[in-house]
Amino acid sequence: MFSSVLIANRGEIAVRVMRTAKRLGLRTIAVYSDQDAAALHVRLADEAYRIGPAEAARSYLRGDRIIEVAREAGADCIHPGYGFLSENAEFAEACADAGIAFVGPPPAAIRAMGLKDAAKALMQQAGVPVVPGYHGDVQGDAFLKQKAYELGYPLIIKAVAGGGGKGMRRVDRHQDFADALAACQREARSAFGDDRVLIERFLSKPRHIEVQVFGDAHGHVVHLFERDCSLQRRHQKVIEEAPAPGMTPAMRSRMGEAAVAAAKAVGYQGAGTVEFIVDASDGLHENAFYFMEMNTRLQVEHPVTEAITGLDLVELQLRVAAGEPLSFDQQALGVPVGHSVEARLYAEDPAHGFLPQTGRLARLSWPEDREGLRIDTGVEEGAEISPYYDPMIAKLIVWGADRDQALARLGQALRETTILGIKTNLGFLERLVAFRPFVDESFDTGLIDARIDALVPDVSLALRDGLAAGLWLAHLKSLNTARESMLSDEPGSPWSLMNGWTLGGEARSRLDLLINGEAVGLDLVWRRDGALLVGSTEVEVNEVAVSDGQVRAVIAGQSETAIMLDEGNAVYAQWRGHHLEIRAQDLLDRDAEAAEGEAVIRAPMSGKLIRLLVAEGEAVERGARLAILEAMKMEHALVAPTSAVVRTLGAQEGQQLAEGHVIAVLETPEAAA
Known part of the structure; x- marks a missing residue:
C-alpha cells in the first residue's frame, strides 16, 4: 500500500477520497486554486499546494503543474477523483513517466473507452449490444443531417468525447437538427476540446442503468451489481439508486456479464462503470439493453454501490493501483444487500430551468447523524458557490432494508436539511422522492421533463407576499428594538411601533422590497382586530411569531412555518421547499434603461x-x-x-x-x- 496520495481534485470528491486515505494511514496532499484557498478539502488535508487561478483550465486541468506538486510533496500516487483529469490518458501517462502511480485504469483503456464512437465499435466486436445510430468519422453538417433523417426522430446527438450531460441534445424535428448540432459542437469543443458527435435513436421509454466493474492488474474483473440513474434533468443525474427497481436476477446476470466483457476487452484495471440504456416500454427484460458508454473513473453515485456491498471503492482503487489483487471473486459478492438511494443537492433554480446559482451559503445545516444516513460534501456554512466549478453542494445517501425504507429515510433527511442564502434544488428533491410515479417504479429518463409542473409547482404570490411582509416586519422590529434600547427614552413611543400608527383613520404603510431580486411594493393595512392585510390581494396575515430561527404565521387562514435567518441587510427563509431572499428596495437605484415598454x-x-x-x-x-x-x-x-x-x-x-x-x-x- 502507498504511504501518501495527492488528490488532484476539489470539493466533495476530494474530501471523500481523503476520508478513506486517512483511515488507511496515508499522508494526504491537496491542491487548490485561488478560489478554493479556504475550501474544506484544503483544511482537512495534511498538506496543501496552490496550483493556479480560479479557472479550471489554469489550475485543476494543469496536469504538468499537478505532477510538479506531486514530485515536490513526495506523493506516491495521484488520485484524480472524477471530472477534470480523471479520464485524461495523457495525464495518466505523464504520471507514469514521473514515477508516480495513477489511481485509475491504464492509458490504453482510457483511450479505448474515451471516445463514444470507437467504444461502441469495440463493444460490437466484443458482442455487447449497442443502440442503433451513426458512429462514424464523417462529420460534415449536411452529412450528419442526412444520417439523422435516415435514422428517424426523435434522436439524440452526443459529443464523441462527452460525459456528464455536456454536448448532448435531444432532437424531435428535422428542422431543429442544425441548431441542436451547432450547440452540441460548441459545448463539446469548450468542455472536451473535441467537437465530433454521434447520433443515436432515442428510445421512447428509456431507463438508464449502469454496472459498476472492478479489475486488477492480475486479470481479475468483477461487477458490483447495477445502479439505476434514470431520474435526470438536462441529461444530468439527480437521483441514483441500487439495486435497480424491477431488476430480475436473469437480467442482472446478463448485464453484469456484458459489463465484465466490456472491461476485459480493454484490459481494464480499477473502478469503472459500463452504462446501458434500457428499453423499459414493457418492463425490464434481459434482451432489451444497449451499451452507451464506459466511464473510466469513479462515479459520483458510487456510494450507493458501497452501501449495498459493504465495500469501500476508494480503498479498492488504492489497493489495485498499488498492485494488489482483488481479495474476492464474483461468487463471493453474493447478492445486493438492502437498498440505497442518493440525491444530488445542487445550487440551482428549478423554477427557472435549473439555472446554476452562485453565492454564499449563509446557513447550512444537516440532519443529525443516524443509522442508514451518509452525507458527502465539500463545503460548509459560509462557503461560496462560484461560477467556476460544478454547483453541487452535497450528496445525501441513505440505506434501508428495502426500497420503501430507503425512500422514507431520504425524504426525512431532505426535510431536515436547511440551506439559506442561495437557491437550491432541495424542495424539488423532496417532491421528487415522494412523487408517486417514482415511488411506484413507473418512471423513465423523461419523467422529470414530462412532469415538471408537478415537481416545480408555482408558488402562491399572495402567500409569498404575506410571508415576506411578516418576515420583514419581524426584521424591522428587531432593528427597532435594538435602536430603542440604545436611543429611546420612551419605549412606547409611536415612532417605534411597526403597525402603521396614525392619529386617526385606517392604519396604513408600505414596504418596498426585493423578493428574490424582484421589486415588489406591498401596501399594508392594519385592522382593528390585529390582522394585517398585505398587497393588492389583501391577503390576511396574523399570529406572526418568531422563535429559535423559525417564523410561524397564519396567512389566508393557513398555518405557515418558515426557517428564517436575519443577516441585517437581508432576510433569508426556507418555506414550502422554496428559498426567499428579502431585502429593502433602494428606490433611488432604478434601472435607467428599464423605462415603460x-x-x-x-x-x-x-x-x-x-x-x-x-x-x-x-x-x-x-x-x-x-x-x-x-x-x-x-x-x-x-x-x-x-x-x-x-x-x-x-x-x-x-x-x-x-x-x-x-x-x-x-x-x-x-x-x-
Missing part, C-alpha cells in the same frame, strides 16, 4: 458570453434566442420575453459577465407607439 435582458448568473445572436436595431420575435452564456460547464440560451426591437447591446462576445450584467435592452411595440 422596455425589457432589460440580464445575465442570470456569472459566466462567459460566448455568442451574441442579434444586432442593435434588429427585430426579434418572442422566444427568439438573443445570446448564449456559458457557466459551470454548460450553455444557457437567453431568449426574448416578447416581440421587440433590440435597442442597445451591453456586452460583447467573449466577455466574462457578472450576474445581473445588462446584455441587451429591448424596445417593445408599446414603447415604439
Whole structure:
C-alpha cells in the first residue's frame, strides 16, 4: 500500500477520497486554486499546494503543474477523483513517466473507452449490444443531417468525447437538427476540446442503468451489481439508486456479464462503470439493453454501490493501483444487500430551468447523524458557490432494508436539511422522492421533463407576499428594538411601533422590497382586530411569531412555518421547499434603461458570453434566442420575453459577465407607439 496520495481534485470528491486515505494511514496532499484557498478539502488535508487561478483550465486541468506538486510533496500516487483529469490518458501517462502511480485504469483503456464512437465499435466486436445510430468519422453538417433523417426522430446527438450531460441534445424535428448540432459542437469543443458527435435513436421509454466493474492488474474483473440513474434533468443525474427497481436476477446476470466483457476487452484495471440504456416500454427484460458508454473513473453515485456491498471503492482503487489483487471473486459478492438511494443537492433554480446559482451559503445545516444516513460534501456554512466549478453542494445517501425504507429515510433527511442564502434544488428533491410515479417504479429518463409542473409547482404570490411582509416586519422590529434600547427614552413611543400608527383613520404603510431580486411594493393595512392585510390581494396575515430561527404565521387562514435567518441587510427563509431572499428596495437605484415598454435582458448568473445572436436595431420575435452564456460547464440560451426591437447591446462576445450584467435592452411595440 502507498504511504501518501495527492488528490488532484476539489470539493466533495476530494474530501471523500481523503476520508478513506486517512483511515488507511496515508499522508494526504491537496491542491487548490485561488478560489478554493479556504475550501474544506484544503483544511482537512495534511498538506496543501496552490496550483493556479480560479479557472479550471489554469489550475485543476494543469496536469504538468499537478505532477510538479506531486514530485515536490513526495506523493506516491495521484488520485484524480472524477471530472477534470480523471479520464485524461495523457495525464495518466505523464504520471507514469514521473514515477508516480495513477489511481485509475491504464492509458490504453482510457483511450479505448474515451471516445463514444470507437467504444461502441469495440463493444460490437466484443458482442455487447449497442443502440442503433451513426458512429462514424464523417462529420460534415449536411452529412450528419442526412444520417439523422435516415435514422428517424426523435434522436439524440452526443459529443464523441462527452460525459456528464455536456454536448448532448435531444432532437424531435428535422428542422431543429442544425441548431441542436451547432450547440452540441460548441459545448463539446469548450468542455472536451473535441467537437465530433454521434447520433443515436432515442428510445421512447428509456431507463438508464449502469454496472459498476472492478479489475486488477492480475486479470481479475468483477461487477458490483447495477445502479439505476434514470431520474435526470438536462441529461444530468439527480437521483441514483441500487439495486435497480424491477431488476430480475436473469437480467442482472446478463448485464453484469456484458459489463465484465466490456472491461476485459480493454484490459481494464480499477473502478469503472459500463452504462446501458434500457428499453423499459414493457418492463425490464434481459434482451432489451444497449451499451452507451464506459466511464473510466469513479462515479459520483458510487456510494450507493458501497452501501449495498459493504465495500469501500476508494480503498479498492488504492489497493489495485498499488498492485494488489482483488481479495474476492464474483461468487463471493453474493447478492445486493438492502437498498440505497442518493440525491444530488445542487445550487440551482428549478423554477427557472435549473439555472446554476452562485453565492454564499449563509446557513447550512444537516440532519443529525443516524443509522442508514451518509452525507458527502465539500463545503460548509459560509462557503461560496462560484461560477467556476460544478454547483453541487452535497450528496445525501441513505440505506434501508428495502426500497420503501430507503425512500422514507431520504425524504426525512431532505426535510431536515436547511440551506439559506442561495437557491437550491432541495424542495424539488423532496417532491421528487415522494412523487408517486417514482415511488411506484413507473418512471423513465423523461419523467422529470414530462412532469415538471408537478415537481416545480408555482408558488402562491399572495402567500409569498404575506410571508415576506411578516418576515420583514419581524426584521424591522428587531432593528427597532435594538435602536430603542440604545436611543429611546420612551419605549412606547409611536415612532417605534411597526403597525402603521396614525392619529386617526385606517392604519396604513408600505414596504418596498426585493423578493428574490424582484421589486415588489406591498401596501399594508392594519385592522382593528390585529390582522394585517398585505398587497393588492389583501391577503390576511396574523399570529406572526418568531422563535429559535423559525417564523410561524397564519396567512389566508393557513398555518405557515418558515426557517428564517436575519443577516441585517437581508432576510433569508426556507418555506414550502422554496428559498426567499428579502431585502429593502433602494428606490433611488432604478434601472435607467428599464423605462415603460422596455425589457432589460440580464445575465442570470456569472459566466462567459460566448455568442451574441442579434444586432442593435434588429427585430426579434418572442422566444427568439438573443445570446448564449456559458457557466459551470454548460450553455444557457437567453431568449426574448416578447416581440421587440433590440435597442442597445451591453456586452460583447467573449466577455466574462457578472450576474445581473445588462446584455441587451429591448424596445417593445408599446414603447415604439
